[in-house]
Amino acid sequence: MSSKVAKPSPERSAEILESLAEIRSRIQAVSSDSNSTTLVAVSKYKDASDVLACYEGGQRDFGENYVQELVDKAEKLPQDIRWHFIGTLQSKKGKDLAAIPNLYAIHSVTSIKAAKILNTAIKEERTLNVLLQVNTSGEESKSGLPPVTSADSELIELARHIITECDHLHLQGLMTIGSLAQSLSTAENADFETLTTTREALQSYLNANRRGDGRRIITWGEDGRLLVSMGMSSDFEAALKAGSNIVRVGTGIFGERPKKGGAN
Numbered sequence: 001m002s003s004k005v006a007k008p009s010p011e012r013s014a015e016i017l018e019s020l021a022e023i024r025s026r027i028q029a030v031s032s033d034s035n036s037t038t039l040v041a042v043s044k045y046k047d048a049s050d051v052l053a054c055y056e057g058g059q060r061d062f063g064e065n066y067v068q069e070l071v072d073k074a075e076k077l078p079q080d081i082r083w084h085f086i087g088t089l090q091s092k093k094g095k096d097l098a099a100i101p102n103l104y105a106i107h108s109v110t111s112i113k114a115a116k117i118l119n120t121a122i123k124e125e126r127t128l129n130v131l132l133q134v135n136t137s138g139e140e141s142k143s144g145l146p147p148v149t150s151a152d153s154e155l156i157e158l159a160r161h162i163i164t165e166c167d168h169l170h171l172q173g174l175m176t177i178g179s180l181a182q183s184l185s186t187a188e189n190a191d192f193e194t195l196t197t198t199r200e201a202l203q204s205y206l207n208a209n210r211r212g213d214g215r216r217i218i219t220w221g222e223d224g225r226l227l228v229s230m231g232m233s234s235d236f237e238a239a240l241k242a243g244s245n246i247v248r249v250g251t252g253i254f255g256e257r258p259k260k261g262g263a264n
Contacts, residue, residue, distance in 0.1 A: 004076040008049040016050060017057045019253045023236075027247070030237045037240065040084050042232075042250030045257040048073050054253065055081065061104070063248050067093040074100045086175075086248055088143050089114055095121040098128065105129035107175040107229050107248075110145055112161050115169060122168035129172040131229055132158055134198055136191040137179035144176065147194055148201040155198070156205055163206070163218055171220040173227030173245065174199050178235075192230055192242035199226050 007013065023039065031037045040063040043051045051062055055078060064070035065087030074083055082104035085097055089108045097103060098121035109115055109130045122128060132155060135144030145155045162171045178191030203226050210218060221227055229246035231239025236247040251257065 005048040005052050008047070008053045012050070013053040013056070016053045016254060019255070020054055020057050020059060023249055023252050026237060027240065031240045036245065038246040040086070040229075040246060040248045041253050042086065042248050043073070043254065044069065044087075044250060046250075046254045048076050050254055051077055051081075063107075063250075067096050070103075071096060071100060074102060084248075091117050094118045098122050103128060105131065105172060107131045107246075108133045108143065109158070109162075110143060112158055115158065115162050115166055119166040119168045127168055127170045129170050130162060131173045131175040131227070132171070134174050134176050134195055136176040136194040136198075139179060142177055142179075147198040148205070151205065155202060159202055159206065159220075160209075163220055171226070173221055173229060174202070175229035175246075177232075178230065189235065189238050189242065192239055192244070195228050195230050196243050199228050202226060 020041070027037055027039060038061055039059070040061045041054050041059050042063040044065045051073060054062070060080065061082045061084060063084040063086045064073065067085070070083060070085060074081070079102050081102055083100060083102055084105045084107060085103065086107045089106060089110065091111070091114045094114055094117035097106065098118050106118070106128065110133050115130070118128065118130070133144040134147055134155065135142045136147060145158065146153065148155050159171055162169050174195055176191055176195045178189065206220060227245040228243060229248065230242070230244045231247040233249050233252035236244070236249055239247055
């Protein structure tokens with residue numbers, strides 16, 4: 001696939017590929033089925049040339065936190081990359097995201113309003129994967145819906161809307177960021193346990209209330225099983241042991257990020 005990006009130096013490329021191989025090896029060591037684990041290489045604040053180096057090492061799933069940065073990189077880099085948007089989703093940016101032809105998934109949907117905007121903005125015959133962000137730690141600084149506590153929870157309402165009303169969206173699963181304190185703890189991560197428990201509650205509700213609408217088959221997840229996206233550079237191994245299907249690793253592959261201000 002063609003690219004409009006210059007290749008990084010041989011030294012930088014070797015550094016990235018060595019780190020990528022190490023992360024893959026660590027995933028294989030702890031995952032019960034590493035072939036079914038999706039590694040998202042988080043390239044926030046990193047040059048497009050770094051992404052290209054990683055791509056040439058066989059990586060195809062990349063994650064970005066800011067819309068404009070994702071738009072810019074997607075326009076320059078190979079079109080068979082599967083882009084994941086993992087940052088806070090602002091409804092006004094939904095159209096910009098939906099316009100990216102190789103956007104594979106949005107991990108941070110938290111409202112029916114945002115789901116409607118995304119669904120309407122997708123004009124061609126394609127389906128975009130979405131994950132619902134859950135605030136498992138209860139921190140006010142974190143985005144996300146509360147875990148499922150009853151049948152009328154916001155999370156269930158949003159999941160039901162996407163499944164029944166959004167023809168261009170596919171409910172793939174749930175995502176959490178979790179608290180830094182939990183990530184650094186040697187004890188079991190309560191945020192991971194909360195997300196997997198929430199997945200089971202939502203899965204049970206959807207299974208018990210499955211019904212078609214006469215226009216299409218109602219599906220979610222992969223083979224009817226909701227996925228969970230949890231675990232980053234500092235805690236992805238613990239997340240995999242807790243049942244994560246998708247891990248988001250940035251620093252572990254690309255190194256420390258430069259400090260930049262402002263969201264796009």
